[in-house]
Amino acid sequence: MKSLKYLFTIALIALFFVGCKYDFIVPEEVPVIDPDDPDAEEISFSADIIPIFESKCVACHKTGGQLPDLSAANAFSSLNSTRYINSSTPEESLIYTRPNPDNTDSHPKYSATEAVYVLGWIQQGAKNN
Numbered sequence: 187m188k189s190l191k192y193l194f195t196i197a198l199i200a201l202f203f204v205g206c207k208y209d210f211i212v213p214e215e216v217p218v219i220d221p222d223d224p225d226a227e228e229i230s231f232s233a234d235i236i237p238i239f240e241s242k243c244v245a246c247h248k249t250g251g252q253l254p255d256l257s258a259a260n261a262f263s264s265l266n267s268t269r270y271i272n273s274s275t276p277e278e279s280l281i282y283t284r285p286n287p288d289n290t291d292s293h294p295k296y297s298a299t300e301a302v303y304v305l306g307w308i309q310q311g312a313k314n315n
């Protein structure tokens with residue numbers, strides 16, 4: 187009976203330490219790029235957008251593959267058309283809407299941060315910078 191008590195006490199102490207362990211799930215910190223802020227970060231097509239295409243898109247959207255061709259060499263000229271870029275309503279640009287994380291279909295998606303960058307790039311004039 188006594189050893190049971192000890193066991194119980196030890197278990198309680200152990201629970202005290204183990205039970206209070208939290209695994210924090212840090213949510214993705216999505217940047218905000220205000221199109222009306224002249225001091226907003228300038229998004230670079232070559233440094234910010236091309237790497238997104240390379241990591242997530244060129245497996246299919248490569249030269250001679252699925253259109254648009256998003257390979258580093260051809261991405262800008264492929265996208266530089268009203269089919270993909272809607273400069274008056276950037277949120278409606280196909281290059282932003284088709285892989286949008288809000289879509290529920292099976293086409294690959296941008297992460298929330300990548301979507302902010304692609305939209306920001308269009309809002310800043312979709313430059314070949």
Ligand code: HEC
Pocket residue numbers: 238239242243244245246247252253254269270280281282284285293294295296
């Ligand atoms: C697994 C292959 C695959 C990957 C990876 C992929 N796509 Fe696609 N994408 C397709 C296919 C197939 C279509 C055509 C059918 C459709 O619209 O769903 C398409 C269509 C599109 C369209 C519309 C083209 C048009 O002219 O109508 C855009 C824009 C697009 N993808 C952008 C992207 C971007 C940006 C990425 C990377 C985030 C990406 N895709 C990743 C397969 C892929």
